[in-house]
Amino acid sequence: xxxxxxxxxxxxxxxxxxxxxxxxxxxxxxxxxxxxxxxxxxxxxxxxxxxxxxxxxxxxxxxxxxxxxxxxxxxxxxxxxxxxxxxxxxxxxxxxxxxxxxxxxxxxxxxxxxxxxxxxxxxxxxxxxxxxxxxxxxxxxxxxxxxxxxxxxxxxxxxxxxxxxxxxxxxxxxxxxxxxxxxxxxxxxxxxxxxxxxxxxxxxxxxxxxxxxxxxxxxxxxxxxxxxxxxxxxxxxxxxxxxxxxxxxxxxxxxxxxxxxxxxxxxxxxxxxxxxxxxx
Amino acid sequence: xxxxxxxxxxxxxxxxxxxxxxxxxxxxxxxxxxxxxxxxxxxxxxxxxxxxxxxxxxxxxxxxxxxxxxxxxxxxxxxxxxxxxxxxxxxxxxxxxxxxxxxxxxxxxxxxxxxxxxxxxxxxxxxxxxxxxxxxxxxxxxxxxxxxxxxxxxxxxxxxxxxxxxxxxxxxxxxxxxxxxxxxxxxxxxxxxxxxxxxxxxxxxxxxxxxxxxxxxxxxxxxxxxxxxxxxxxxxxxxxxxxxxxxxxxxxxxxx
Numbered sequence: 441x442x443x444x445x446x447x448x449x450x451x452x453x454x455x456x457x458x459x460x461x462x463x464x465x466x467x468x469x470x471x472x473x474x475x476x477x478x479x480x481x482x483x484x485x486x487x488x489x490x491x492x493x494x495x496x497x498x499x500x501x502x503x504x505x506x507x508x509x510x511x512x513x514x515x516x517x518x519x520x521x522x523x524x525x526x527x528x529x530x531x532x533x534x535x536x537x538x539x540x541x542x543x544x545x546x547x548x549x550x551x552x553x554x555x556x557x558x559x560x561x562x563x564x565x566x567x568x569x570x571x572x573x574x575x576x577x578x579x580x581x582x583x584x585x586x587x588x589x590x591x592x593x594x595x596x597x598x599x600x601x602x603x604x605x606x607x608x609x610x611x612x613x614x615x616x617x618x619x620x621x622x623x624x625x626x627x628x629x630x631x632x633x634x635x636x637x638x639x640x641x642x643x644x645x646x647x648x649x650x651x652x653x654x655x656x657x658x659x660x661x662x663x664x665x666x667x668x669x670x671x672x673x674x675x676x677x678x679x680x681x682x683x684x685x686x687x688x689x690x691x692x693x694x695x696x697x698x699x700x701x702x703x704x705x706x707x708x709x710x711x712x713x714x715x716x717x718x719x720x
Numbered sequence: 721x722x723x724x725x726x727x728x729x730x731x732x733x734x735x736x737x738x739x740x741x742x743x744x745x746x747x748x749x750x751x752x753x754x755x756x757x758x759x760x761x762x763x764x765x766x767x768x769x770x771x772x773x774x775x776x777x778x779x780x781x782x783x784x785x786x787x788x789x790x791x792x793x794x795x796x797x798x799x800x801x802x803x804x805x806x807x808x809x810x811x812x813x814x815x816x817x818x819x820x821x822x823x824x825x826x827x828x829x830x831x832x833x834x835x836x837x838x839x840x841x842x843x844x845x846x847x848x849x850x851x852x853x854x855x856x857x858x859x860x861x862x863x864x865x866x867x868x869x870x871x872x873x874x875x876x877x878x879x880x881x882x883x884x885x886x887x888x889x890x891x892x893x894x895x896x897x898x899x900x901x902x903x904x905x906x907x908x909x910x911x912x913x914x915x916x917x918x919x920x921x922x923x924x925x926x927x928x929x930x931x932x933x934x935x936x937x938x939x940x941x942x943x944x945x946x947x948x949x950x951x952x953x954x955x956x957x958x959x960x961x962x963x964x965x966x967x968x969x970x971x972x973x974x975x976x
Binding site for chain 1: 723724726727728730731734735737738739741742744745748796797798800801803804805807808817818820821823824825826827828829831832833834835836839851852854855858862909912913916918919923933936937940941948949952955956959960963964967
């Protein structure tokens with residue numbers, strides 16, 4: 441094919457933009473993470489590993505572990521809810537398939553902040569659920585369902601569930617139905633067919649969906665803030681407060697790279713799974 | 721089949737989970753009493769309240785400016801990038817780099833940009849938010865235009881060039897009209913994301929001119945008020961409408 445336009449014109453603008461406003465900023469906070477904080481919150485360019493060693497002090501470590509725990513539970517629950525849903529969608533006629541998919545995509549592109557707010561309306565002391573329980577005679581006093589780990593879970597699950605359904609859908613959709621039929625014909629039960637044929641063949645969708653849910657859950661700060669009351673810290677809240685309140689940018693940057701290290705490990709794992717399933 | 725009935729029930733409950741809270745919010749926004757459980761009759765009262773709220777209207781205008789600006793730039797850059805990636809540089813590393821902003825946790829990108837703008841002494845304003853939104857919007861436009869390009873019949877361009885049309889004319893008369901639906905779908909998506917984006921805007925906004933999500937965040941932190949329900953309904957409706965149009969133009973295939 442003749443070259444219509446030179447590669448420079450095509451790739452140049454976007455790559456320049458990303459070079460300046462993505463690579464340089466990330467490089468800058470990477471450098472900051474080895475610097476020190478001055479008395480007035482300024483950055484002192486003296487090399488230190490202290491910001492990273494401080495990640496392992498018990499309070500911070502606890503927040504990291506708690507965030508990992510919450511993100512894992514959200515991911516697991518999203519998989520349990522998402523897989524049967526995605527499977528069901530693939531079994532529908534084309535028209536229904538499209539409608540159901542658009543209905544999954546729609547909330548995913550609308551304001552997450554507002555969708556989180558909807559849960560405050562549902563769960564707060566004077567909220568819908570509390571009033572409903574009183575009206576049904578199940579409770580005498582208003583109860584707040586906010587400001588605990590369960591509320592954070594629900595909020596994250598609510599926001600990121602579509603991220604799970606979409607990749608699962610596309611990997612189940614690509615599955616050759618004859619493989620399942622062959623398994624049935626050979627006498628396998630539906631359960632056995634699912635665990636030995638369907639699930640292993642859609643593992644890439646599972647891994648992709650899991651990463652798409654896990655990563656943003658780990659870094660989210662407004663769900664724990666609004667539904668967890670800011671008391672129950674996750675990594676995102678900690679980074680947020682280092683930058684906007686404590687003004688210890690080097691420390692906050694080191695925390696950010698702690699998160700990036702976890703993300704990188706997950707992406708490597710995904711690449712490994714992709715390679716393995718391609719060989720199979 | 722029994723299994724299918726269970727799956728149908730399960731899926732129904734999942735959709736109820738996804739839509740229940742939103743539908744409840746919409747219903748409450750028309751409730752005259754403003755209380756979550758006492759129905760005081762249908763009313764547009766809370767919507768009228770919004771119209772007289774100057775702070776809110778200004779924030780809405782700020783959001784439109786940021787979304788408009790970032791969409792315009794990302795539509796051009798993203799389209800060019802998609803063509804470049806699809807036709808010239810098929811390269812895994814480059815792909816990964818371009819789509820990096822989609823996978824990095826937004827808080828990391830947010831603090832990186834805040835640090836960078838502070839470092840180059842660029843005052844935080846609507847411009848810094850716009851610049852930041854372009855970073856991830858390029859990827860969204862590029863992803864969707866690329867899908868469109870993968871269906872593209874290259875012989876059409878070749879015919880045009882063989883018949884002696886200069887490359888620029890070929891681009892504007894052949895290539896562009898054919899990929900235009902993809903560009904529009906990508907731009908609508910970018911516009912919606914930018915309009916609703918909170919975390920990066922929160923960190924890169926100046927103190928005096930907040931965008932709508934930043935204002936909503938500060939309102940929500942002070943508790944539940946009925947006018948927020950009305951505002952939420954309007955914002956959700958606008959996003960949903962833009963996304964549905966984008967889907968119609970073929971915007972769904974760019975992902976997954």
